[in-house]
Amino acid sequence: MTTISTRGTTRHTELAQWVSEVAALTTPDEVVWVTGSDEEIREINALLVQAGTFVALAEDKKPDSFYAASDPDDVARVEDRTYICSADEKDAGHTNNWMDPVQMKATLEPLFAGSMAGRTMYVIPFVMGHLEADEPMFGVEITDSAYVVASMRIMARVGAPVLEKMEELEADYVKGLHSVGAPLRDGDGRVVADVPWPCSETKYIVHFPEERAIWSYGSGYGGNALLGKKCYALRIASVMARDNGWMAEHMLILKLTSPEGAVHYIAAAFPSACGKTNLAMLETTLPGWKAETVGDDIAWMRFGEDGRLYAVNPEFGLFGVAPGTGYGTNPNAMHTIEAGHSIFTNVARTDDGDVWWEGMTEETPEHLIDWHGNDWTPADGEDGTTAAHPNSRFCTPIEQLPTLAQEYYEPNGVPISAILFGGRRKTTVPLVTQARDWQHGTFFGATLSSETTAAATGAVGVVRRDPMAMLPFIGYNAGDYLGHWLSTGKQHDESKMPKIFLVNWFRRGEDGSFLWPGFGENARVLKWVIDRLEDTVGAEETPIGFIPRPEDLDVDGLDLTPEQVAAALAVDTEEWREELPLIREWFDKFGDSLPQQLEDEFATLQERLG
Numbered sequence: 001m002t003t004i005s006t007r008g009t010t011r012h013t014e015l016a017q018w019v020s021e022v023a024a025l026t027t028p029d030e031v032v033w034v035t036g037s038d039e040e041i042r043e044i045n046a047l048l049v050q051a052g053t054f055v056a057l058a059e060d061k062k063p064d065s066f067y068a069a070s071d072p073d074d075v076a077r078v079e080d081r082t083y084i085c086s087a088d089e090k091d092a093g094h095t096n097n098w099m100d101p102v103q104m105k106a107t108l109e110p111l112f113a114g115s116m117a118g119r120t121m122y123v124i125p126f127v128m129g130h131l132e133a134d135e136p137m138f139g140v141e142i143t144d145s146a147y148v149v150a151s152m153r154i155m156a157r158v159g160a161p162v163l164e165k166m167e168e169l170e171a172d173y174v175k176g177l178h179s180v181g182a183p184l185r186d187g188d189g190r191v192v193a194d195v196p197w198p199c200s201e202t203k204y205i206v207h208f209p210e211e212r213a214i215w216s217y218g219s220g221y222g223g224n225a226l227l228g229k230k231c232y233a234l235r236i237a238s239v240m241a242r243d244n245g246w247m248a249e250h251m252l253i254l255k256l257t258s259p260e261g262a263v264h265y266i267a268a269a270f271p272s273a274c275g276k277t278n279l280a281m282l283e284t285t286l287p288g289w290k291a292e293t294v295g296d297d298i299a300w301m302r303f304g305e306d307g308r309l310y311a312v313n314p315e316f317g318l319f320g321v322a323p324g325t326g327y328g329t330n331p332n333a334m335h336t337i338e339a340g341h342s343i344f345t346n347v348a349r350t351d352d353g354d355v356w357w358e359g360m361t362e363e364t365p366e367h368l369i370d371w372h373g374n375d376w377t378p379a380d381g382e383d384g385t386t387a388a389h390p391n392s393r394f395c396t397p398i399e400q401l402p403t404l405a406q407e408y409y410e411p412n413g414v415p416i417s418a419i420l421f422g423g424r425r426k427t428t429v430p431l432v433t434q435a436r437d438w439q440h441g442t443f444f445g446a447t448l449s450s451e452t453t454a455a456a457t458g459a460v461g462v463v464r465r466d467p468m469a470m471l472p473f474i475g476y477n478a479g480d481y482l483g484h485w486l487s488t489g490k491q492h493d494e495s496k497m498p499k500i501f502l503v504n505w506f507r508r509g510e511d512g513s514f515l516w517p518g519f520g521e522n523a524r525v526l527k528w529v530i531d532r533l534e535d536t537v538g539a540e541e542t543p544i545g546f547i548p549r550p551e552d553l554d555v556d557g558l559d560l561t562p563e564q565v566a567a568a569l570a571v572d573t574e575e576w577r578e579e580l581p582l583i584r585e586w587f588d589k590f591g592d593s594l595p596q597q598l599e600d601e602f603a604t605l606q607e608r609l610g
């Protein structure tokens with residue numbers, strides 16, 4: 001047997017054992033332990049440029065930043081290739097793909113066998129959340145993708161300090177194994193040429209919840225390959241959270257300070273590409289109000305000794321949807337990427353070495369290189385073809401965000417006053433509705449619906465139920481997950497629990513245009529939410545919950561007619577009656593795992609709608 005050259009080592013005996021087992025299976029040429037140093041990342045970026053994966057952007061535009069174009073078939077999360085392999089099928093529930101773990105490993109092992117031949121195997125020790133947390137949440141990702149190393153270094157705290165702490169504690173950690181599935185030697189040992197974006201037609205994104213392990217094969221893209229993010233921080237962590245009485249949620253965390261200096265922290269769950277990053281960085285249009293960011297995608301929430309629910313953002317970077325992000329809509333995201341040290345995937349490029357995407361500027365540049373690498377002029381966009389892929393992304397350090405709240409660094413997080421659920425609905429769902437109580441709010445979350453987006457492969461614009469915006473991310477039985485929400489409410493003092501609201505920035509008028517201007521103007525809705533918490537504003541009780549009367553919403557200086565505001569807030573009983581059979585159909589899919597309290601809420605809604 002040939003020996004594999006190795007850079008780095010560990011005193012963590014169990015980790016050393018796992019790494020050598022994986023190396024024996026995947027047969028890389030070299031094993032490199034990622035330290036996270038600046039020198040190391042310069043080397044990795046240079047390697048990626050040499051391989052054609054990265055194109056360096058102009059230093060005077062985006063310093064220390066790179067452009068990457070993926071394989072056109074590897075542009076988003078692949079939900080149909082994503083599995084929860086619990087020992088018992090029932091624990092995966094109806095919302096997940098399942099295979100018996102033993103059978104799945106028998107399927108995957110032959111794929112991973114020799115899959116890293118000719119490549120470097122990187123070992124990335126990382127921690128989600130703070131290294132100084134009472135119980136640091138460790139992970140190790142083994143990957144044969146240098147692009148993943150460069151991205152993980154932005155998205156999570158990685159490297160030598162993490163490994164040292166793991167060694168000190170001989171700590172448990174989540175095992176993430178990732179291969180792009182493109183070995184550089186074939187079965188007969190012949191050399192295979194590399195390509196800029198190696199991946200495989202065969203893709204598997206597999207979770208073994210009981211083992212706290214992830215095996216990801218065949219994709220190099222975002223949520224499929226950066227295993228700390230959706231795979232660990234949501235799918236595996238949701239199982240840990242169920243077992244240990246906390247919550248792992250697909251939520252942004254926002255700090256709001258009123259003109260009087262009152263501080264509130266709000267968490268919000270919207271499905272992928274439905275506005276979390278934008279709301280997390282909102283520039284409020286309301287005089288005297290200040291908004292700051294704690295998190296933009298994932299919230300881990302635990303109860304404090306005072307009985308309140310505290311949220312931390314376990315991530316270290318932002319992996320944001322590029323299209324639609326511009327100086328008009330999200331100037332803070334623009335300032336974050338201008339600071340450089342970022343990776344842009346599947347965006348378009350300008351002639352002066354910068355990046356561009358639809359919605360960044362009002363005017364489209366005269367000439368671009370599109371995400372396929374072809375020349376592109378505005379005429380090419382006349383048929384709706386875009387220069388940037390709709391799910392193109394920026395990957396950027398969160399510490400560069402001008403609105404980052406100091407509390408981001410608080411290992412125990414911030415106490416949450418309100419939770420918003422929201423989705424993309426052209427009809428039916430009003431701008432904002434307050435739930436009567438935690439159980440009713442859980443019903444809001446359980447029946448949350450949204451039109452599908454480009455963040456996952458598959459049809460776009462189809463309404464689907466997306467409970468708590470977690471449909472693709474619940475690592476166990478969705479009925480049990482809803483039960484966990486309900487019992488969390490039961491076990492704690494409801495007066496200290498966050499109040500729950502449903503929002504919809506995406507309702508449209510008869511002419512097809514948005515009824516609500518959204519973005520910075522969403523601060524007006526947040527103000528109503530906070531005033532409700534403080535009991536200083538009115539509402540009207542409707543069959544679906546509490547809605548602001550037109551006079552309850554601060555629309556000072558807003559360029560909308562009273563009729564337009566009323567249309568955004570309207571509860572159309574007829575539309576809601578049409579919603580009932582859709583909710584019924586959704587609930588029926590749960591079989592006997594649907595908690596009775598949600599059936600009760602459904603019956604109440606039905607009754608109130610008459």
Ligand SMILES: Nc1nc2c(ncn2[C@@H]2O[C@H](COP(=O)(O)OP(=O)(O)OP(=O)(O)O)[C@@H](O)[C@H]2O)c(=O)[nH]1
Pocket residue numbers: 270271272273274275276277278279296297319320321323324325329455505506514517518519522
């Ligand atoms: N009309 C309208 N569009 C919005 C609003 N907020 C966000 N968007 C658009 O929705 C798209 C996705 O927004 P993001 O904030 O990136 O969504 P996200 O929830 O963070 O998405 P993931 O990162 O995939 O989880 C972008 O094109 C935004 O411009 C809003 O208030 N109104």
Ligand SMILES: O=C([O-])CC(=O)C(=O)O
Pocket residue numbers: 076077221222223224229230272273297319455456
């Ligand atoms: O995970 C990804 O690839 C991107 C993302 O944030 C999402 O889809 O929610």
Ligand SMILES: [Mn+2]
Pocket residue numbers: 273276277296297319320321
């Ligand atoms: Mn986002």
